[in-house]
Amino acid sequence: MPELPEVETTRRGIAPHLVGRRVVGVAVRNPRLRWPVPPQLASELSGHQVVGVDRRGKYLLLRIGLGTLIAHLGMSGSLRILPARTPAGAHDHVDLVLDDGRALRLTDPRRFGCLLWTRGDPLRHPLLAALGPEPFDAAFSGDYLFRRTRGRRLAVKALLMDGRVVAGVGNIYANESLFFAGIHPGRPAGRIGLARYDKLSAAVRDVLQEAIRAGGTTLRDFVGGDGQPGYFGQQLRVYEREGEPCGVCGDSIRRRVIGQRASYFCPRCQR
DNA sequence: CAACGGACCTGCCTGC
DNA sequence: TGCAGGCAGGTCCGTT
Numbered sequence: 596m597p598e599l600p601e602v603e604t605t606r607r608g609i610a611p612h613l614v615g616r617r618v619v620g621v622a623v624r625n626p627r628l629r630w631p632v633p634p635q636l637a638s639e640l641s642g643h644q645v646v647g648v649d650r651r652g653k654y655l656l657l658r659i660g661l662g663t664l665i666a667h668l669g670m671s672g673s674l675r676i677l678p679a680r681t682p683a684g685a686h687d688h689v690d691l692v693l694d695d696g697r698a699l700r701l702t703d704p705r706r707f708g709c710l711l712w713t714r715g716d717p718l719r720h721p722l723l724a725a726l727g728p729e730p731f732d733a734a735f736s737g738d739y740l741f742r743r744t745r746g747r748r749l750a751v752k753a754l755l756m757d758g759r760v761v762a763g764v765g766n767i768y769a770n771e772s773l774f775f776a777g778i779h780p781g782r783p784a785g786r787i788g789l790a791r792y793d794k795l796s797a798a799v800r801d802v803l804q805e806a807i808r809a810g811g812t813t814l815r816d817f818v819g820g821d822g823q824p825g826y827f828g829q830q831l832r833v834y835e836r837e838g839e840p841c842g843v844c845g846d847s848i849r850r851r852v853i854g855q856r857a858s859y860f861c862p863r864c865q866r
Numbered sequence: 867c868a869a870c871g872g873a874c875c876t877g878c879c880t881g882c
Numbered sequence: 883t884g885c886a887g888g889c890a891g892g893t894c895c896g897t898t
Binding site for chain 3: 597598601629653667668669670671705707708722756758765766767768812813814815816817834835857
Binding site: 629670815816855 | 869877
């Protein structure tokens with residue numbers, strides 16, 4: 596589910612309701628996520644104020660009291676602000692009860708997400724330390740991609756989805772970015788020149804920016820912090836559009852598995 | 867190192 | 883109607 600735009604949409608949706616609020620209780624209904632929800636969560640959070648809500652790649656960083664809650668939404672996770680005491684469903688894992696009668700609720704049916712606690716610098720946490728630059732950071736450039744890919748035969752789409760190369764780009768937006776850059780997803784990363792990487796880095800930024808503006812992409816179950824779906828799905832040019840005509844040339848969109856993930860492209864526009 | 871396959875989960879859709 | 887199979891937005895880990 597959530598790639599960078601969905602996580603950013605979530606961040607923007609929940610932050611105004613969290614920052615400045617105090618956590619008055621923690622309800623862990625089901626600690627089973629990718630890693631168990633830490634048992635000391637309630638004692639670490641209770642009575643402390645939320646200082647900020649940041650994002651790094653697809654991770655949300657909730658600065659609370661003496662540490663940081665690191666949240667990842669996996670494939671099916673969502674975080675929402677609800678009235679406290681809203682009845683919990685089968686996949687509601689954790690509630691942070693706030694001092695204004697509301698709660699932040701983590702829901703995650705597939706349990707690929709996680710909720711971790713650290714008192715140290717979250718950016719040095721093992722899960723975050725190796726992440727590549729943010730797509731909107733100046734360090735993410737055509738030049739950077741060019742330099743990182745010399746001699747590599749990996750498919751460029753798999754490269755874009757490698758968080759150590761760039762943070763936050765998942766399957767939907769890798770497909771869409773490559774379409775706008777006119778690059779075939781299966782092309783070996785080392786066989787792409789600087790000019791095309793300039794185009795690709797710009798395409799990644801543009802696609803993510805537009806997706807954030809639309810509130811993310813809801814294919815099945817994504818909801819933002821306010822429980823609303825995202826509308827970028829209507830603007831997808833290739834993702835899950837196998838057999839449909841390319842909006843540029845009219846040729847039929849193809850689907851192929853590259854790097855173990857479904858990949859969509861226009862065989863005429865993307866080389 | 868890079869590259870690949872498997873693993874972790876549930877829900878939903880399709881086809882028999 | 884029921885059931886098996888395939889597929890889904892992620893990413894870690896172990897093996898070549």
